[in-house]
Amino acid sequence: EESSGAAFEALEDAIVGRNAKELQETIQSFFDKPVPAKHAAAALYYALDQTLDRLFVEPEPMRKKMPELAKLLERTADAAELKAELLVLAVQIGEAASKRNQGESRQMIQQAQKYIDEYYFEEISLESLSKKFYLNRTYFSELFKNETGWTFKKYLNHVRVEKAKQLLVDHELRPSVVSELVGMKDPVYFTVLFKKLTGYPPGEYQKKMAAVGI
DSSP states (O other): OHHHHHHHHHHHHHHHHTOHHHHHHHHHHHHTSSSOHHHHHHHHHHHHHHHHHHHOSSOHHHHTTHHHHHHHHHHOOOHHHHHHHHHHHHHHHHHHHHTOOHHHHHHHHHHHHHHHHHHTTSOOOHHHHHHHTTOOHHHHHHHHHHHHSSOHHHHHHHHHHHHHHHHHHHSOOOHHHHHHHTTOOOHHHHHHHHHHHHSSOHHHHHHHHHHTTO
16 A cells, blocks of 8 residues: 555546656556456556645546546556557646636635744645645645745745744744744754854844844
8 A cells, every 4th residue: 555655646646746757657567467458457547646736725626537548447457548648648737737827826826924923833845735735745835835936835834933033032932942832853953043043043143132122
């Protein structure tokens, strides 16, 4: 099951990346398993169907292309024919995903930003947030960068450091406590990141702001 999960994820990444060579290799990997071609094609059919739900808020228009493929699965056991048809469908899914409604994408990323702004103190990762919005990790990452101008990681770090600055100055908390409160369990990493983004270690920043009466 674990290997199947990895194969499904590789397929999704290849579709999102619209990489024909990777798509062909991933589809071939389904057929390389010691199972009849029909079984391999059925597993791939299922994987593509699941991908629709993860890439589209409204997957039905793309799903209408699936019945013809289901009929092909019933009609033939020829591996070459099955692979060719499945590749065509995978390419079509990738093309359609790349032309998603821009307003829909923007709204989704705005919701993701709001989630980070509100729950920055939790353990948030690209993986967990993309799953929350039922999107492929790679696709979500590209959308986030395109819509915000930030990578996911840089935006999360920015929010956490801005919150940390408030806690250090307004509440005079120790840097190690602040690190925990903004969702960063490693105080050393927090110190390095804070200095990178502000120019000062947390403790020095706190003293500097106190000295100027902020």
